[in-house]
Amino acid sequence: MANRATQRYLQSKIELHGVTTGMWYFLRALWQEDGLTQRELSRRIGTMEPTTLTALAAMEKAGFISRERDPQDRRKLHVLLTPKGRALEAELLPMAQEVVQQATSGFSPDDLARFLGYLAAVQRNLAEVPGVEGAAGPSETTAEL
Numbered sequence: 001m002a003n004r005a006t007q008r009y010l011q012s013k014i015e016l017h018g019v020t021t022g023m024w025y026f027l028r029a030l031w032q033e034d035g036l037t038q039r040e041l042s043r044r045i046g047t048m049e050p051t052t053l054t055a056l057a058a059m060e061k062a063g064f065i066s067r068e069r070d071p072q073d074r075r076k077l078h079v080l081l082t083p084k085g086r087a088l089e090a091e092l093l094p095m096a097q098e099v100v101q102q103a104t105s106g107f108s109p110d111d112l113a114r115f116l117g118y119l120a121a122v123q124r125n126l127a128e129v130p131g132v133e134g135a136a137g138p139s140e141t142t143a144e145l
Contacts, residue, residue, distance in 0.1 A: 013092075014095060017092065022055050023059050025045045025047075026055055030085070031086075031093075034080055037078055038053065038056060038076075056079060059085070064085035066082055067080070068080060
């Protein structure tokens with residue numbers, strides 16, 4: 001329930017820019033490493049490829065990304081941020097930081113460090129579940145929304 005509340009608060013912040021929480025995770029991955037293939041994005045975000053394709057189509061329609069074929073392997077599509085998609089980083093990251101600050105309001109620095117450590121441990125534990133691709137979900141902690 002805490003995750004859903006955090007996601008709803010984040011969505012209320014970013015939707016003014018035409019970004020959904022589903023798009024958010026793809027944008028975060030591309031801000032960190034632009035030009036990933038669709039398959040690499042699916043793996044990093046922890047989504048099935050059909051879900052990724054649907055999200056990328058919406059992002060392309062919104063003008064946040066473009067997709068280009070790999071010249072060496074025409075089967076691969078690389079996802080590239082457009083100037084509009086890149087510009088969102090400066091606008092949306094501070095909003096995400098505000099969400100994290102609100103969510104952890106009242107935590108002492110030691111409590112916050114322990115809390116983030118616990119979340120990272122949960123993520124690692126779920127990533128190790130055999131046969132469950134993407135079990136850990138998006139590869140970032142709450143502090144990194």
